[in-house]
């Protein structure tokens with residue numbers, strides 16, 4: 001028999017083996033699944049690189065649009 005606990009992050013129950021108990025600021029304890037903890041801990045550099053990629057794409061797009069506008073005139 002496997003027990004579950006309520007995951008405050010997902011708002012649902014997961015098997016306890018997939019969860020960690022987190023101490024809250026109020027001194028209480030809450031369960032949170034390891035998956036959601038790891039998702040939060042994903043390296044910031046990874047997200048930054050993704051953000052830069054999007055910015056570069058948007059910049060290139062707006063530059064090509066600007067060029068088109070110039071050519072039309």
Ligand SMILES: [Zn+2]
Nearest residue numbers: 007010033036
């Ligand atoms: Zn969860």
